[in-house]
Amino acid sequence: MSGWRRFIPHRMALLQISEPGQTPDPHQRRIGVGIDLGTTHSLVAAVRHGVAECLPDEQGRVVLPSVVRYMEGGGRQIGFDALAAQVQDPLNTIASVKRLMGRGLADMQVELPYDLVDQPGMVAVRTRAGDKSPVEVSAEILATLRYRAEDSFNADIDGAVITVPAYFDEAQRQATKDAATLAGLNVLRLINEPTAAAIAYGLDHQSEGVFAVYDLGGGTFDISILRLTRGVFEVVATGGDSALGGDDYDRAVADWLLGQAGAPQSLSPSARAELLRQARQAKEALSSQDSVDLTLSLDGVEIKTRLDRATLAHVSAALTAKTLAAVRRVLRDARLDKGDIQGVVMVGGSTRMPLVLGAVREFFGQEPLTNLNPDEVVALGAALSANQLVGNRGGEELLLLDVIPLSLGIETMGGLVERIVPRNQTIPTAMAQDFTTYKDGQTALALHVVQGERDLVADCRSLARFELRGIPPMAAGAARIRVTFTVDADGLLTVAAREQGSGVEAHIDVKPSYGLADEEIARMLQDSFSTAQQDMQARALAEAQVDADRMLLATQSALDLDSDLLTPDELQHISALMAALHHTRQADQSADAATLEAATQALAHGTEAFAAMRMNKGIQQALAGKNIATI
C-alpha cells in the first residue's frame, strides 16, 4: 500500500462524482420484470418484498389473453375484450400470433381464421388497419404488460426478461427480441421457458438433482433436462416442437366435430372461429369431467353431440405420441435414462389435460410434479432472473447455464450442411471451422448460414447469407478461411469470416432474413405504435442518460473494489473519462443523445483493460484455495 497516498487526489475527484443526488443511489432497488409471452395468454411478474408474484390488471386478473383486435377508426383491443370479439370479428382479431413469429407463409401448416400475407422475411396478417407484422402484434401485448407493470410500481421499468420456448430457433428469438424493443422494453435477457420454470420450481423446493421439464403450451412444446445444484441451473439437453401445443388439440377436436353427421363442409370465418372456440371449451371441460355435451350452430346448421375423454384421447393420440418421441430423443442427447430423472415438472396450460398427465406418468413411471400453477410458473421464474440481472443483490445468486436448441452450420458444396455448433452446446459459445476456396484465383466466398439437424441445406432453416470479399488471388485450396460462430447468452448468433493469410474479414449479426432491421423498427415506432406519441428524441436522450448513469455507477463500484489493480496513470485516465461523462451528463441538460452516447462509449472503451484485470482476479479466486466440493 506504499503507493496508495499518491492516488488520493484522484480518489477525491472520484468521490466528488458520486455526491448524493448526482448519480443514482446504488442501494435503490431497480425494477426488473419477467414476461411470459405465450401463444394463448401472457403474464408479467416481478419480485416484490423478496417474493416473485404475477402482477394483476385493474380487475385483479393476472392472465392477459394473447389476442389483439384492430378496430374501426384506428383503435385496438388487447386481451379479454379482444378475445370476446373473436367470433364476431375474426379477420381483425389476431390470436396465437406466437405461431407466426419469425415464420414465412410456407411454414404455416395449419389454417388460421385470419388472412395471412406473404412478406419477405416474415408473414403478416391482413387487417382493416393494414398489414400487421407478428412482431407488431406481439409488441401490443408486451406494451400492455409493460404499462401494467409501470402502474403497479408507479415507476418506470428498468429491464425485462422475456421467455421463449427452448426450441425456438434464431429467427423466432430475434423476432421476439424485436417485439420487446418495439414495446419500449429494455431486454435484459431472453430465457427459455423450461429454464424459467425450473428456477421458480427449484428455488421454491430447494431441489437438487436431475429434473425433466415437460412444457406443453398453447402452441409450443418443450422438453428440457436440467441439473439443479445450489443456485446453478444447468440445462443438459433440450428438445421439442415449436409448432405443437394445445391449439393442435383444439383443432383435432374441431376436425372430429366436423366429421359428425350433418356438419357443413365449408365454413365462414365466423363459423370457423366459433367451432374452434367450442372445441377448446370442450377440451378444457374434459379436464374436470368425463364427458361434455355440445350444441354448435355453424352457418345456420345446428349440431348436437357428446365428446368424452376416451374420444379426446383417441383423436389427439398422435399429438401426445409426438411429444413423447421428443422426450426419448432428448434423454438420448443427455445420455440419461428415464430412471435417472428425479422429478418431472409439468408446465403450460395443456398439461392440465388428464390424458397428457397420464401419458407422462406412464412414460417416466412416476407421478409428475404439478404443485406450481402451470400458467404462472414461467413468468415467476423470469421475474426472479430479471430481479438479479437488473442488479439487485440479495438472496441466493442464480447462474443459468443454458444450451442452444438446434445445430448451426453453413452450406458447403453440393447443398450439404457443415455443422459448426452442435445442438445442446452450452452458451455463450464460439466455435470455428476452416474452409478453403475451390477455384484458382477465387477472391470471394459466399457464406450461407443455416440452422437445423438435417444434412441437406434445403431441409434446414436459412438464417443469413453474406460474402467474404477481397481474398487475394491464390491457387484453389490455398486460402484458409476461418468461419467463427459466436452465440451469446440470449442464444443469438454472430458470424465472422477471416482469411488467415491476408487478414481479410467479414462479419454479420444474423438478422436480415427473418429479423427486422433497426430502421424497420424505427419506422414501426413512428408509424402506428402506441409509444410513438412520445417524442423519439426525448426517448433516445432518456435512454442515453440511463446508460450514462449506469456506466458511471458501474465504474465507480468497480473502482471502489479494485482500484488497487491500476497504475496511477491508468487510474487518472479513467477518472478523467468519468469526469468528462459526468460533465456532459450534468452540466448540459440539453446535450443531445449522440454526444452523451459518445462520452459513455469513451468511458466503456477506456475501462476495457480494467475490466479484463478484474475478471482475471475473479477467475483466479474462483478455484484458488477453495475446497471445490463446497462451491
Added chain:
Amino acid sequence: MKLQSTDFELFELPARFAQDRADIDLRWKALQKQAHPDRFAAEGAAAQRVAMQWSVRINEAYQRLKDPLKRASYLCELSGAPIRAHENTAMPADFLMQQMAWRESLEEADTAQALETLLEDTSSARSAALADLAQLLDVQLDPVAAAQVVRRLMFVERFAHEVEERLDRISA
C-alpha cells in the same frame, strides 16, 4: 490466468487423461459463477465483453475436458502428437473389418431393438479404447500411439452418431 492458458491450467487440473467428471463439473460451475455475462448485466459494455470472452473460453475448455475423446486428442496435441485425422487414414486391418461388419448391420437394422443392440456394441468398443488411452497417455507416456487410438475412436463415435440418428428417424 490468461485466456491463452491451457484448459488444464484454467481448470487447475493436472494435465492427464484420467479425470473425475464430477470434479470437472464443479470447477466449470465455479468458474462460470465468476465469469458469466449475467453477472455483469447491470454493468457497462466493457465488462460485458470481457465476461463474454471468458465465459466462452471456459465453456470451450469444459467441452474439451469433459469429453474423453476430445480430452485425449487435446493431450496428444499438447504433447506434440496432433491427431490430423485427414492426413492419417491408415487403420489396422482388424479394425477395418469390424467397421465393415458394423456398417452391414446398420444397413440391415430396421427396428429400434436392432439399433439399440448395435449401439451397445459400439459402446463396449468405446470403453475398451478409453482404457487403452488411459494406459498410453498416463502410464506409458506414448502420445504417438495414443493419437492412433484417438483416430480409431473417432470412427467409432461417428458410427455411433449415425446409429443414433437412425434411431431418431425410426422413433419420430
